[in-house]
Amino acid sequence: MAFNTLAFEKYNSIGALTLNRPQRLNALSLESYQELEQVLSQVESDPEVKVVVLTGAGRAFCTGDDMDIYQGASVAEARQLMKRIMTPYFQLERLDKPTIAAVNGYALGSCCELALACDVIIASEDASFGLPEAKVGLSSGYALLRLPQVIGYKRARRMFLTGESITAKEAREIGMVHKVVPRSELQVAVEEEARKLMAVAPLSSTLIKGFLSRYAGSDEVEFISQMLAIQMSSQDSVEGYRAFIEKRAPRFQGK
Numbered sequence: 001m002a003f004n005t006l007a008f009e010k011y012n013s014i015g016a017l018t019l020n021r022p023q024r025l026n027a028l029s030l031e032s033y034q035e036l037e038q039v040l041s042q043v044e045s046d047p048e049v050k051v052v053v054l055t056g057a058g059r060a061f062c063t064g065d066d067m068d069i070y071q072g073a074s075v076a077e078a079r080q081l082m083k084r085i086m087t088p089y090f091q092l093e094r095l096d097k098p099t100i101a102a103v104n105g106y107a108l109g110s111c112c113e114l115a116l117a118c119d120v121i122i123a124s125e126d127a128s129f130g131l132p133e134a135k136v137g138l139s140s141g142y143a144l145l146r147l148p149q150v151i152g153y154k155r156a157r158r159m160f161l162t163g164e165s166i167t168a169k170e171a172r173e174i175g176m177v178h179k180v181v182p183r184s185e186l187q188v189a190v191e192e193e194a195r196k197l198m199a200v201a202p203l204s205s206t207l208i209k210g211f212l213s214r215y216a217g218s219d220e221v222e223f224i225s226q227m228l229a230i231q232m233s234s235q236d237s238v239e240g241y242r243a244f245i246e247k248r249a250p251r252f253q254g255k
Helices: 030-044 075-094 110-117 142-151 153-162 168-173 183-198 202-212 218-232 235-246
Strands: 006-011 014-019 051-056 099-103 106-108 120-124 128-130 179-181
Touching (some): 006 030, 014 030, 030 075, 051 110, 051 183, 075 142, 075 218, 099 110, 099 183, 106 110, 110 128, 110 142, 120 168, 128 168, 142 153, 168 179
Parallel strands (some): 014 051, 051 099, 099 120, 106 128
């Protein structure tokens, strides 16, 4: 499999999927989402892959979306765009094979959401997690559905409403991350976890995942896509983007 924004390799029954734009701290472009959708579809039907590991190239897991993805779209255009963007999250969640997020550094915005869509999260000690979308006039999508289920409504609300990041240790303490290790030990820890996941009966794993993901579907995508489309077309979103580019504080008007 050859991709422009991702790297994929198979070894020891592991499908290693790497976000591969290190010069942009692996920020996701529209092409990234298209390639994620493609590789996850291929992995689904690949009998050689028993466990999927998602990580990032270089010093970051991923810092979120390219900001220019959201600029200039009408509500109708943004709604269709968001449906395309949301697809890989639900693909990852519904994948009938166990998944591990190996978080090496920043996991912000949409990439924090990608980690949430995985079954297990193992993070390096220098990793951090955050959902800063509200700071630029947007909000999370997939995480609005899942983060409260993982860490509780009060903690999730604060993360959404402040946009502040938390450390890997803090994420472990609130149940968002399963294990925290030194960065030099991340690969070993991930492979050890992969062996545990592969030791169970594949049919059992598939049925368990199917049951846990039974409510993940088109209604959720429709609702979140419409909500995000309205925000993407707002004046506050335009102002948030300009402020981000100009490295200044945004002047939001609630419009």
